[in-house]
Amino acid sequence: MEEKIIKMLQEINEDIIDYQGENMLADDLIDSFGIIQIIANLEDAFDIEIDAADVTTENFGNKNKIFGFIKSLITE
Amino acid sequence: MNYISLSFAIFLISLLTVYALTPNQHKWKVLLLFSIIFYAMSGLDKLLFILGTSLIVDAAALRMDKIWTEFDNACGEEQLQASTKRELKKKYAKRSRQILSIALFLCIGILFWCKYGVKTVSFINRTAGTSLTAKIIVPLGISYYTFSSIGYLLDVYWRKVCPSSSYPRLLLCMIYFPHIAEGPISRYNRLLPQLDTLTFPSYTRFTYGLQLMLWGCFKKMVIADRLAIFVNNVFNDIEANEGLIFPIALIFGAFQMYTDFSGCMDIVTGISDILGIQLDKNFQHPFFSQSAAEFWRRWHITLGTWFKDYVYIPITTSSFMRRLRKLSSKKFGDKGSKYMLTTVPTMTVWLLTGIWHGTGKNYIVWGLYWGILIVSGELLSDKLNILSERLHINTNRMEWRVFRTLRTFTLYAIGGLALFPKNLEASLLVAKRIFSTFNIWIFWDQSLYSHGLDRRNFILAVLSILFLLLADAAAERVNVREKIAKRNIVIRWCIYYIGILAVLIFGIYGPGYDPQAFVYQQF
Known part of the structure; x- marks a missing residue:
């Protein structure tokens, strides 16, 4: 799962992989087009549905947060 | 009550007095x-x-x-x-x-x-x-x-x-x-x-707030209200004007909108800073943006983030969008899905942004204009990158960045065509009359100074725009407020006095002068 997500993030911006901060949206690593692309790719790859309510810094702040969030959706 | 008026000054002084005397809780x-x-x-x-x-x-x-x-x-x-x-x-x-x-x-x-x-x-x-x-x-x-x-x-x-x-x-x-x-x-x-x-306003909070208010007053009274005279004069009588006067009015109009709106934001943010409440930032030097998308991340930031959080993301994650993506993916492959994902939410947001700004058709056209620019910028970005490589353009070079900045500004100024004339028909008339003649002689036959701003005021307008750009360029690199605060008291107060005098001497006043209402108040 993590490999798949890393590949997706790399396609948007390679810097996301090394990013150590808490909010990659605020730190301009990813723009609005990037975030919706990631959401769409995640939904297609893992056959999940992501709600607007879930698009938060807590879930999409960095790659580890995305791993955790997707894991929680898959195991739910 | 206008933020720049005697009644508001009295209101603010009364508030600050009562506020300072009231217990914190x-x-x-x-x-x-x-x-x-x-x-x-x-x-x-x-x-x-x-x-x-x-x-x-x-x-x-x-x-x-x-x-x-x-x-x-x-x-x-x-x-x-x-x-x-x-x-x-x-x-x-x-x-x-x-x-x-x-x-x-x-x-x-x-x-x-x-x-x-x-x-x-x-x-x-x-x-x-x-x-x-x-x-x-x-x-x-x-x-x-x-x-x-x-x-x-x-x-x-x-x-x-x-x-x-x-x-x-x-x-x-x-x-x-x-x-x-x-x-x-x-x-x-x-x-x-x-x-x-x-809490009780500290000296730092008070002076920081006043600095920002002063800068906002300068933008509004010295630049925006001066440019408004020229812009209104030109667009109120379209039939009487032609050729280059319109592009000049559009450039002035772009700076008028910026200094008017961001000037107001500086004034209210300064007041709020003194009171101890931090307001969200609404501007980040938008005229240094290198693309349409970046421009709107720096201009009216709170409206942009509002649309992103409450319209753009919900549309993207809606079941309607999922179905649409799957359908276009089946018919046109991954590219079709990406096109749909980029186009539908962005165009919806920009249509709504246009409607938010006004009820006329011209606002809808203006919104769609930006939607198309942003969508095409995103969809063509890969192809443009390949083209840049083939043409051996070094995209990190200063000249290229300056070109992109000027291009973005030009796009913004052109967008003013839909905003400054009274309606869409008037906008089309302006577009037509721009190309009716190439009257370059207006720069030396004095006719440039017959649109509400005499030679002195016209030059003052241009110089104050240059000063604004320099100040914004400096603020891109350093925190100007902190820099000023670190200077010794003599230099610091000299800067303040120069600012106050600039507003008093060069601000637009005079008998019969009615202070211009802030443009964005009408939205």
Whole structure:
């Protein structure tokens, strides 16, 4: 799962992989087009549905947060 | 009450005096009282509208929170299986959504009636042959506080924030006088905690706030109001003008809009800084942007983030969009899905942004113009990158960045074609008359100075724009306020006095002068 997500993030911006901060949206690593692309790719790859309510810094702040969030959706 | 007026100065001094003398824990009550007075001065009937909206928002937020608490209790009472919990959540979400829908319908309905009431009534009269009349009241800042309220309601519905348990505090967030007239579109969950930590204005807070207010006054009175004279003169009599005068008016118009709006933001942010409440940033030197998308991340930031959080993302994650993506993926492959994903939410947001700015067709055209620019910038970015490589363009070079910055500014100025003339027909007439002649001689035959600004004022306008760009360029690199604060007292106060004198000497005043209302107040 993590490999798949890393590949997706790399396609948007390679810097996301090394990013150590808490909010990659605020730190301009990813723009609005990037975030919706990631959401769409995640939904297609893992056959999940992501709600607007879930698009938060807590879930999409960095790659580890995305791993955790997707894991929680898959195991739910 | 205009933020630049004697009555507002008296209002502000009275507020600061009472505010400073009031114990910290009661300071928010002073702000609420003065904000109500500020609002009531725009009309008591208008005050009723905002009070009504605030009651709807408060009641709906608390009700939704209660429903979610019931859900938590239901989950907590017994260990539920994931599927059962999911079903239970759906049930409670439905109940919560019903409350949300009613509140949104009322808030948006009031906004729609105030903005489109006249057009709706005249449409009914035209189609049904009736002669209905309607007295439409447009409450001060209705677009701003309605948007903030919708955001608050959605955040409570999504459980991103806890609602305020105190109605007066929520009302203060809504009616807070520095942001009510022209924004920024505040997030109440960022304002509410600040009401608990209000303190006596320190020297630093006071001087920082005054600095920003002074800079805002300079932008508004020296630049924006001066440029407005020229811009209004040119666009109020389109038939009398032709050729290059219009591009000059469009360039001036671009700077007028920027200095008018960001000047107001500086004034209100400065006031709020003194009071100890940090407002959200609305501008980040947009004229240094290198693309249309970047420009709108730096211009009216709070409107952009509002649309992103409450329209763009919800559309993207909607079941409608999922179906559309799958359908276009089947027919056109991955590219089709990407095109759909990029185009539909962005064009919807920009259509709504246009409608938010005004009721005329020209605003819809203006919104679509930006939507198309941003979408095409995104969809063509890969191809443009390949083209740059083939043409051996070093995209990191200063010249290339300057070119892109100028291109973005030009696109913004061209967009003014839809905004400054009175309607779409007038916009088309301007576009036609730009190319009717190449009258370069206006630069030396003095005719340039016959549009409300004499030679001295025209040169002053150009010089102040250059000064603005220099100041913005400096602010891109360093914190100018801190730099000034670090200077010794003589230099510091020299800067302040020069600023005050510049506003007093070069500001637009004089007998019969009516201070220009802030442009974004009309939205």
